[in-house]
Amino acid sequence: MSRDDTTAAPRPFSLPALLAALKAAGEETRLRILALLTEGELNVSDLTDILGQSQPRISRHLKLLTEAGLIERHREGAWAFFRLADRNATAAAVRDVLSGLDREDVQLAGDRARLKAARQARAEAAQAHFARLAANWDRIRSLHVPEAKVEAAIREVVGARPVQAFLDLGTGTGRMLQLLAPAATRAVGIDASHAMLSVARANLEEAGVSNVLLKQGDIHALPVERNAFDLVLVHQVLHYLDDPARAIQEAASVLAPGGRLLVVDFAPHNLEFLRDEHAHRRLGFARDQLGDWLEEAGLDLVEHRDLKPPQDHPEQLTVSLWLGRDRRVITDIHQRSPEREVA
Known part of the structure:
Protein backbone atom coordinates (compact mmCIF):
# COMPACT_ATOMS: atom_id res chain seq x y z
CA MET A 1 0.00 0.00 0.00
CA SER A 2 1.43 3.37 -0.97
CA ARG A 3 1.31 6.37 1.34
CA ASP A 4 -1.08 8.08 -1.06
CA ASP A 5 -3.57 5.26 -0.55
CA THR A 6 -3.84 6.16 3.14
CA THR A 7 -5.45 9.53 2.43
CA ALA A 8 -9.21 9.36 2.00
CA ALA A 9 -10.80 11.38 -0.82
CA PRO A 10 -12.55 14.54 0.39
CA ARG A 11 -16.33 14.36 0.76
CA PRO A 12 -18.47 16.25 -1.77
CA PHE A 13 -19.04 19.88 -0.81
CA SER A 14 -22.28 21.83 -0.77
CA LEU A 15 -22.93 24.79 -3.03
CA PRO A 16 -23.12 27.28 -0.09
CA ALA A 17 -19.84 25.96 1.34
CA LEU A 18 -18.06 26.34 -1.99
CA LEU A 19 -19.48 29.82 -2.55
CA ALA A 20 -18.28 30.90 0.90
CA ALA A 21 -14.83 29.48 0.24
CA LEU A 22 -14.53 31.15 -3.16
CA LYS A 23 -15.75 34.45 -1.70
CA ALA A 24 -13.08 34.28 1.00
CA ALA A 25 -10.37 33.46 -1.53
CA GLY A 26 -11.60 35.92 -4.15
CA GLU A 27 -9.68 38.99 -2.95
CA GLU A 28 -6.18 39.91 -4.08
CA THR A 29 -4.37 39.91 -0.72
CA ARG A 30 -6.12 36.78 0.49
CA LEU A 31 -5.32 34.97 -2.74
CA ARG A 32 -1.67 36.00 -2.39
CA ILE A 33 -1.69 34.68 1.18
CA LEU A 34 -3.10 31.35 0.01
CA ALA A 35 -0.49 31.15 -2.76
CA LEU A 36 2.29 31.80 -0.22
CA LEU A 37 0.94 29.10 2.10
CA THR A 38 1.35 26.53 -0.67
CA GLU A 39 5.07 26.98 0.08
CA GLY A 40 4.63 25.99 3.77
CA GLU A 41 3.56 27.35 7.13
CA LEU A 42 3.96 31.07 7.86
CA ASN A 43 3.19 33.42 10.72
CA VAL A 44 1.71 36.94 10.74
CA SER A 45 5.15 38.56 10.93
CA ASP A 46 6.27 36.65 7.82
CA LEU A 47 3.20 37.74 5.88
CA THR A 48 3.39 41.40 6.90
CA ASP A 49 7.02 41.56 5.75
CA ILE A 50 6.38 39.75 2.46
CA LEU A 51 3.16 41.55 1.52
CA GLY A 52 4.15 44.97 2.89
CA GLN A 53 0.86 45.42 4.74
CA SER A 54 0.01 46.20 8.35
CA GLN A 55 -0.35 43.52 10.98
CA PRO A 56 -4.05 44.34 11.69
CA ARG A 57 -4.93 44.11 8.01
CA ILE A 58 -3.12 40.80 7.53
CA SER A 59 -4.76 39.45 10.69
CA ARG A 60 -8.23 40.33 9.35
CA HIS A 61 -7.53 38.50 6.10
CA LEU A 62 -6.26 35.47 8.01
CA LYS A 63 -9.36 35.48 10.21
CA LEU A 64 -11.64 35.39 7.15
CA LEU A 65 -9.67 32.58 5.55
CA THR A 66 -9.70 30.60 8.80
CA GLU A 67 -13.45 31.04 9.25
CA ALA A 68 -13.98 29.85 5.67
CA GLY A 69 -12.04 26.67 6.47
CA LEU A 70 -9.33 27.38 3.90
CA ILE A 71 -6.45 27.69 6.38
CA GLU A 72 -5.67 26.31 9.82
CA ARG A 73 -4.20 28.26 12.73
CA HIS A 74 -2.28 27.07 15.75
CA ARG A 75 -0.67 29.17 18.47
CA GLU A 76 2.73 28.60 20.03
CA GLY A 77 3.52 31.03 22.82
CA ALA A 78 3.16 34.57 21.48
CA TRP A 79 3.21 33.44 17.84
CA ALA A 80 0.51 31.99 15.59
CA PHE A 81 1.31 29.85 12.55
CA PHE A 82 -0.95 29.28 9.55
CA ARG A 83 -1.08 26.50 6.96
CA LEU A 84 -3.42 25.48 4.17
CA ALA A 85 -6.27 23.30 5.38
CA ASP A 86 -6.34 19.83 3.87
CA ARG A 87 -9.14 18.00 5.67
CA ASN A 88 -12.24 19.43 4.01
CA ALA A 89 -13.56 19.33 0.48
CA THR A 90 -13.82 23.07 -0.12
CA ALA A 91 -10.17 23.56 0.88
CA ALA A 92 -9.21 20.81 -1.58
CA ALA A 93 -11.14 22.60 -4.31
CA VAL A 94 -9.32 25.86 -3.62
CA ARG A 95 -6.00 23.97 -3.59
CA ASP A 96 -6.81 22.85 -7.14
CA VAL A 97 -7.36 26.49 -8.12
CA LEU A 98 -4.07 27.49 -6.52
CA SER A 99 -2.21 24.76 -8.40
CA GLY A 100 -3.35 26.38 -11.65
CA LEU A 101 -1.95 29.83 -10.86
CA ASP A 102 0.73 31.11 -13.20
CA ARG A 103 3.97 30.90 -11.22
CA GLU A 104 5.49 33.47 -13.57
CA ASP A 105 2.92 36.08 -12.57
CA VAL A 106 4.90 39.16 -11.53
CA GLN A 107 3.03 39.68 -8.26
CA LEU A 108 3.19 36.05 -7.13
CA ALA A 109 6.81 35.63 -8.24
CA GLY A 110 7.75 38.72 -6.21
CA ASP A 111 5.99 37.32 -3.15
CA ARG A 112 7.89 34.03 -3.48
CA ALA A 113 11.17 35.87 -3.89
CA ARG A 114 10.57 37.83 -0.67
CA LEU A 115 9.59 34.60 1.10
CA LYS A 116 12.79 32.95 -0.11
CA ALA A 117 14.87 35.91 1.11
CA ALA A 118 13.19 35.83 4.54
CA ARG A 119 13.78 32.11 4.92
CA GLN A 120 17.37 32.43 3.73
CA ALA A 121 18.04 35.15 6.31
CA ARG A 122 16.62 32.93 9.07
CA ALA A 123 18.62 29.94 7.86
CA GLU A 124 21.83 31.99 7.81
CA ALA A 125 21.13 33.27 11.32
CA ALA A 126 20.51 29.74 12.57
CA GLN A 127 23.66 28.37 10.92
CA ALA A 128 25.71 31.26 12.31
CA HIS A 129 24.30 30.41 15.72
CA PHE A 130 25.25 26.74 15.23
CA ALA A 131 28.75 27.70 14.12
CA ARG A 132 29.29 29.79 17.27
CA LEU A 133 28.04 27.00 19.50
CA ALA A 134 29.34 23.95 17.63
CA ALA A 135 32.10 23.15 20.11
Missing part, protein backbone atom coordinates in the same frame (compact mmCIF):
# COMPACT_ATOMS: atom_id res chain seq x y z
CA ASN A 136 29.81 23.17 23.15
CA TRP A 137 26.42 22.23 21.67
CA ASP A 138 26.13 19.15 23.86
CA ARG A 139 26.71 21.32 26.94
CA ILE A 140 23.80 23.59 25.96
CA ARG A 141 21.54 20.59 25.52
CA SER A 142 22.43 19.48 29.02
CA LEU A 143 20.81 22.64 30.41
CA HIS A 144 17.43 21.02 29.74
CA VAL A 145 16.19 17.57 30.77
CA PRO A 146 19.28 15.40 31.55
CA GLU A 147 20.72 14.03 28.33
CA ALA A 148 21.49 10.65 29.91
CA LYS A 149 17.79 10.19 30.61
CA VAL A 150 16.89 11.08 27.03
CA GLU A 151 19.48 8.71 25.60
CA ALA A 152 18.28 5.86 27.82
CA ALA A 153 14.72 6.42 26.61
CA ILE A 154 15.87 6.49 22.98
CA ARG A 155 17.62 3.16 23.45
CA GLU A 156 14.49 1.67 25.03
CA VAL A 157 12.18 2.92 22.30
CA VAL A 158 14.48 1.75 19.51
CA GLY A 159 14.92 -1.62 21.24
CA ALA A 160 17.07 -4.54 20.17
CA ARG A 161 15.52 -4.92 16.71
CA PRO A 162 18.33 -5.22 14.11
CA VAL A 163 18.87 -2.09 12.03
CA GLN A 164 20.29 -2.41 8.55
CA ALA A 165 20.40 1.31 7.75
CA PHE A 166 20.13 4.21 10.21
CA LEU A 167 19.68 7.87 9.23
CA ASP A 168 20.25 10.73 11.68
CA LEU A 169 18.75 14.04 10.52
CA GLY A 170 20.28 17.23 11.89
CA THR A 171 23.10 15.18 13.31
CA GLY A 172 24.76 18.11 15.08
CA THR A 173 27.74 16.92 17.12
CA GLY A 174 27.12 13.32 16.09
CA ARG A 175 26.07 12.17 19.54
CA MET A 176 23.07 10.18 18.26
CA LEU A 177 25.31 8.46 15.74
CA GLN A 178 27.67 7.49 18.56
CA LEU A 179 24.66 6.12 20.45
CA LEU A 180 22.92 4.14 17.70
CA ALA A 181 25.31 3.60 14.76
CA PRO A 182 27.25 0.75 16.44
CA ALA A 183 24.06 -1.35 16.37
CA ALA A 184 23.42 -0.65 12.67
CA THR A 185 25.00 -2.18 9.59
CA ARG A 186 25.49 1.30 8.20
CA ALA A 187 24.58 4.82 9.27
CA VAL A 188 24.25 8.23 7.63
CA GLY A 189 24.27 11.63 9.32
CA ILE A 190 22.84 14.71 7.58
CA ASP A 191 23.33 18.31 8.70
CA ALA A 192 23.10 21.68 6.96
CA SER A 193 26.03 23.16 8.90
CA HIS A 194 29.65 22.58 7.93
CA ALA A 195 30.74 23.55 11.44
CA MET A 196 28.51 20.94 13.06
CA LEU A 197 29.65 18.25 10.62
CA SER A 198 33.27 19.04 11.46
CA VAL A 199 32.56 18.56 15.15
CA ALA A 200 30.59 15.36 14.45
CA ARG A 201 33.41 13.93 12.37
CA ALA A 202 35.95 14.61 15.10
CA ASN A 203 33.70 13.10 17.77
CA LEU A 204 33.01 9.96 15.74
CA GLU A 205 36.69 9.45 15.01
CA GLU A 206 37.52 9.81 18.69
CA ALA A 207 34.77 7.31 19.59
CA GLY A 208 35.97 4.81 16.99
CA VAL A 209 32.65 4.78 15.09
CA SER A 210 33.55 3.97 11.50
CA ASN A 211 30.33 2.84 9.80
CA VAL A 212 29.00 6.38 9.36
CA LEU A 213 28.75 8.58 6.29
CA LEU A 214 28.34 12.31 7.04
CA LYS A 215 26.76 14.51 4.39
CA GLN A 216 25.76 18.12 4.18
CA GLY A 217 22.15 18.46 3.12
CA ASP A 218 18.73 20.03 3.51
CA ILE A 219 16.28 18.21 5.78
CA HIS A 220 13.53 19.16 3.31
CA ALA A 221 15.36 17.63 0.34
CA LEU A 222 17.39 14.74 1.68
CA PRO A 223 20.41 13.62 -0.38
CA VAL A 224 19.69 9.91 0.19
CA GLU A 225 17.71 7.20 -1.56
CA ARG A 226 14.00 6.76 -0.92
CA ASN A 227 12.60 3.63 0.77
CA ALA A 228 16.03 2.76 2.16
CA PHE A 229 16.26 3.20 5.94
CA ASP A 230 14.98 0.95 8.72
CA LEU A 231 15.33 3.72 11.31
CA VAL A 232 15.30 7.51 10.92
CA LEU A 233 15.91 9.83 13.87
CA VAL A 234 15.04 13.54 14.11
CA HIS A 235 16.55 14.62 17.41
CA GLN A 236 15.99 18.19 18.65
CA VAL A 237 15.67 19.59 15.13
CA LEU A 238 12.02 20.34 14.39
CA HIS A 239 11.83 23.40 16.64
CA TYR A 240 14.33 25.19 14.34
CA LEU A 241 12.29 24.68 11.17
CA ASP A 242 9.85 26.89 9.28
CA ASP A 243 7.85 23.86 8.16
CA PRO A 244 8.31 20.87 10.49
CA ALA A 245 5.40 18.97 8.92
CA ARG A 246 7.21 19.03 5.58
CA ALA A 247 10.34 17.69 7.27
CA ILE A 248 8.30 14.80 8.69
CA GLN A 249 6.98 14.04 5.19
CA GLU A 250 10.51 14.04 3.78
CA ALA A 251 11.81 11.81 6.57
CA ALA A 252 8.96 9.35 5.99
CA SER A 253 9.78 9.20 2.28
CA VAL A 254 13.19 7.63 2.94
CA LEU A 255 11.85 4.91 5.25
CA ALA A 256 11.90 1.33 4.05
CA PRO A 257 8.56 -0.54 4.25
CA GLY A 258 7.84 -1.11 7.92
CA GLY A 259 10.62 1.30 8.91
CA ARG A 260 10.45 3.54 11.95
CA LEU A 261 10.75 7.30 12.43
CA LEU A 262 11.70 8.52 15.91
CA VAL A 263 11.19 12.21 16.69
CA VAL A 264 12.71 13.69 19.85
CA ASP A 265 11.86 17.28 20.70
CA PHE A 266 10.41 19.53 23.38
CA ALA A 267 6.86 19.40 24.65
CA PRO A 268 4.98 22.75 24.46
CA HIS A 269 6.50 25.47 26.65
CA ASN A 270 6.52 29.26 27.05
CA LEU A 271 10.23 30.12 27.06
CA GLU A 272 10.09 32.93 24.50
CA PHE A 273 13.78 33.80 24.99
CA LEU A 274 14.67 30.64 23.07
CA ARG A 275 13.42 32.31 19.89
CA ASP A 276 15.73 35.31 20.12
CA GLU A 277 18.72 33.79 21.89
CA HIS A 278 18.77 30.27 20.41
CA ALA A 279 17.06 30.58 17.00
CA HIS A 280 14.06 28.43 17.96
CA ARG A 281 11.11 28.83 15.59
CA ARG A 282 8.71 26.63 17.59
CA LEU A 283 8.09 26.43 21.32
CA GLY A 284 7.66 22.68 21.45
CA PHE A 285 5.07 20.31 20.00
CA ALA A 286 1.95 18.70 21.41
CA ARG A 287 1.44 14.94 21.28
CA ASP A 288 -1.51 15.17 18.88
CA GLN A 289 0.20 17.70 16.62
CA LEU A 290 3.12 15.36 15.92
CA GLY A 291 0.73 12.42 15.76
CA ASP A 292 -1.26 14.16 13.02
CA TRP A 293 1.89 14.94 11.04
CA LEU A 294 3.02 11.33 11.28
CA GLU A 295 -0.39 10.13 10.12
CA GLU A 296 -0.35 12.54 7.18
CA ALA A 297 3.05 11.10 6.23
CA GLY A 298 1.65 7.55 6.15
CA LEU A 299 2.96 6.49 9.55
CA ASP A 300 1.24 5.09 12.64
CA LEU A 301 2.14 6.59 16.01
CA VAL A 302 3.09 3.48 17.98
CA GLU A 303 4.69 5.05 21.05
CA HIS A 304 4.85 8.41 22.81
CA ARG A 305 6.78 9.35 25.95
CA ASP A 306 7.20 12.52 27.98
CA LEU A 307 10.41 12.91 29.96
CA LYS A 308 9.65 15.52 32.57
CA PRO A 309 12.43 17.40 34.43
CA PRO A 310 13.13 16.22 37.99
CA GLN A 311 11.96 19.53 39.46
CA ASP A 312 9.00 21.72 38.53
CA HIS A 313 10.96 24.78 37.45
CA PRO A 314 9.60 27.34 34.93
CA GLU A 315 12.80 27.26 32.86
CA GLN A 316 13.12 23.48 32.64
CA LEU A 317 11.79 21.68 29.61
CA THR A 318 10.04 18.38 29.04
CA VAL A 319 11.46 16.24 26.23
CA SER A 320 8.98 14.15 24.24
CA LEU A 321 9.55 11.10 22.04
CA TRP A 322 7.24 10.06 19.20
CA LEU A 323 7.80 6.75 17.36
CA GLY A 324 6.05 6.31 14.01
CA ARG A 325 6.02 3.16 11.89
CA ASP A 326 5.59 2.92 8.13
CA ARG A 327 2.34 1.14 7.28
CA ARG A 328 3.70 -0.76 4.30
CA VAL A 329 4.58 -4.41 4.90
CA ILE A 330 7.13 -6.65 3.23
CA THR A 331 7.20 -10.41 3.75
CA ASP A 332 10.95 -10.77 3.72
CA ILE A 333 13.22 -7.85 4.57
CA HIS A 334 16.15 -9.63 2.90
CA GLN A 335 14.41 -9.37 -0.48
CA ARG A 336 14.85 -5.60 -0.37
CA SER A 337 17.12 -4.25 -3.06
CA PRO A 338 20.47 -2.90 -1.83
CA GLU A 339 20.30 0.66 -0.58
CA ARG A 340 22.39 3.19 -2.40
CA GLU A 341 23.25 6.74 -1.54
CA VAL A 342 22.28 9.54 -3.85
CA ALA A 343 25.33 11.37 -5.08
